[in-house]
Amino acid sequence: MERIDAILILGHRLEPDESPSEDQVRRIDCAVEHWKETQAPMIMPCGGLTPGHTHTEAEVMRDLLIARGVPQSVIHLEDRSRITIENIQNALKLLGEGKRVALVTSDYHVERALDDCRRAGLNAYGVGAVTPEGPYRDQMYAQEQRIAAELQKIRESGMSDQEIAAGIVSRMESRHKNK
Numbered sequence: 001m002e003r004i005d006a007i008l009i010l011g012h013r014l015e016p017d018e019s020p021s022e023d024q025v026r027r028i029d030c031a032v033e034h035w036k037e038t039q040a041p042m043i044m045p046c047g048g049l050t051p052g053h054t055h056t057e058a059e060v061m062r063d064l065l066i067a068r069g070v071p072q073s074v075i076h077l078e079d080r081s082r083i084t085i086e087n088i089q090n091a092l093k094l095l096g097e098g099k100r101v102a103l104v105t106s107d108y109h110v111e112r113a114l115d116d117c118r119r120a121g122l123n124a125y126g127v128g129a130v131t132p133e134g135p136y137r138d139q140m141y142a143q144e145q146r147i148a149a150e151l152q153k154i155r156e157s158g159m160s161d162q163e164i165a166a167g168i169v170s171r172m173e174s175r176h177k178n179k
Helices: 022-038 057-067 084-095 107-120 135-156 161-177
Strands: 006-010 043-046 100-106 123-129
Touching: 006 022, 006 084, 022 057, 022 100, 022 123, 043 057, 043 084, 084 107, 084 161, 100 107, 107 123, 107 135, 107 161, 135 161
Parallel strands: 006 043, 006 100, 100 123
Antiparallel strands: none
């Protein structure tokens, strides 16, 4: 197996009680198995503070990783991002140029996340946590296709990924304030 510099784990929204979603638990379990296979020197959980929560997605993932036997010294948090584009941009800033990473996310999300990696200049390959077959998985694959198509249209209009991320995050925050 090729040497990698880090395993990035993309966040997933927390439940209202701040516990991890089932998707997030599957991502963590997948990342731990990949870490055991590769002995990557770093695991970077990615995910910041989202509206209505007091813990970041990265903090919750760190706790899950430690509970599964990953030494805390291997874990380096990226705890500022709220969406995939930001996950990738912020992780790249923390890692620096020229690093090879395994990107762990849900199987339905790998293709779009790797596209974000390519656009940001992050040398990554995808590791998809398997989502059980059924209506939820079908819904998530369809949602990812819609998001990818929307992002393509926005990019064709000339917006940068930084501008796209800022607009999405701004809408998320204003929706939360209006609740």
